[in-house]
Amino acid sequence: MKLITAILKPFKLDEVKDALQAAGINGMTVSEASGFGRQRGHTEVYRGAEYTVDLVPKVRLEVLVNDADVESALELIVKAASTGSIGDGKVWTTSVEQVIRVRTGERGSDAI
């Protein structure tokens, strides 16, 4: 089992979500995030005082998948999230030792 974590442009979330759902992946966690990579922040001006805002708003998408589905899920995410410009985000995987569905107590792949 793997945890896929994707940092995405907020307006791309719907496309990524739809692509994953169409492929039968029906669970995910989404949170608002901010950060920076190669894409830098912007400046704001208030009564002539300029502030730089380093952090860019992003969404953080987390999906638990079985090992067999990892490659196809990654491909779907990257394809749906891409605009070709700086700031499209990153996707990475981490190995997951155990998953338990709280309601039923099912474990492992059954809980995904």
Place this chain on the structure above:
Amino acid sequence: MEEIVLNPGDTAWMLISTGLVTLMIPGLALFYGGMVRVKSVLNMMMMSFGALAIVFVLWIAYGFSMVFGDSVGGKGLVGDIGEFLFLNGLDNSSSLIGTIPAVVFIAFQGIFAAITVALISGSIADRAKFGAWMVFAGIWATLVYFPVAHWVFAFDEFVAKTGGWIANDLGALDFAGGTAVHINAGAAGLALALILGKRIGFGRVPMRPHSLPLVMLGAALLWFGWFGFNAGSAVASNGTAGLALLNTIGATTAAVLAWLLVEKIRDGHATSLGAASGVVAGLVAITPACAAVDASGALIIGAVAGVLCALSVGLKFKFGYDDSLDVVAVHLVGGIVGTIMIGFVGVEVGLFNGGGTDQLVKQAIGAGAVLAYSFIATLIIGKIIDLTIGFRISGDQETAGIDVAVHAERAYELTDNSQGSVLAHSKGA
């Protein structure tokens, strides 16, 4: 002598104007409240509401008498506190001042006192003890506003026999309070910012306005209320009130354009905060002049104020005083612009209208006297409060946020994830 009778038209307009100027208090609270960070918005708004509460009570007790009572010794410096103590003899439905009930005039002028004090609070955002602010508000109204308003607003033979020196002896023109309200509050704001010192992180940490829509709404309410402030200062429902109203719109719109133009050229962007600030700068500048100039004069005053006020907001960083919400740049500079410009564009009296330099000199003396008295008196009052009860909250409280530290409240609950449990229900009987 012709008998003075109540005029229903004047009375109706002054009743409405009193309501309008009262709306300026929440207007100012929103204008200032939106400009501070999310952790101090309630304190910012409370300083306006608190000022209204304490100053109006003092107004009824002795403030009105200090402003409109007969000048002590005929010197034009302060009214006789004993003459109308607790509105003695005036708080009934039959006494008249001018052509309106005395009680209406008293209520209208009382809100002026409260607004002037509330304006000062913008210079000490995020860091003043609420109790110390309330003490300051009461003392400042007593020792600074009431005497200065007597100088400027108490005309001979209007309420009492002899009035203030600026209105009568000097003859400087100040229709609705460019000196008594705006220069007065602006100079006091500067003094208080110096006494309290800079906020932690001033100039290093971004201190961005937490809600610009609140600032815009506040500016709009101020503008609406200002019709009562300026046109109501005619104390009559007549052409003077109409001229003041038109000029109030003209100057304000010109100031918005001017402020935005400065921003576009200097910073590259026309901002909503700039538009809201331009509104207030224009309103401030036209306040003393709204009945002394024609429509084009009002446009000139608004435009000059928009440019100069927009250029003045950077001074605090240059000189290192933390006038947090630019009371100096907007009210002191705007008040000076409006008061002095009467000497240039005033109908008949202005230099550009063939009036020579006489009025200009009078205007400068009036502005300078109020500025100097307010600045020095505020430094002394502020210092004494700071040395006795302390004016600033602790560094920890300031970092954590004054709303929670001082008022035990938070402005916004934007999620439903709050943790905790009830410690006690109402402590009332």
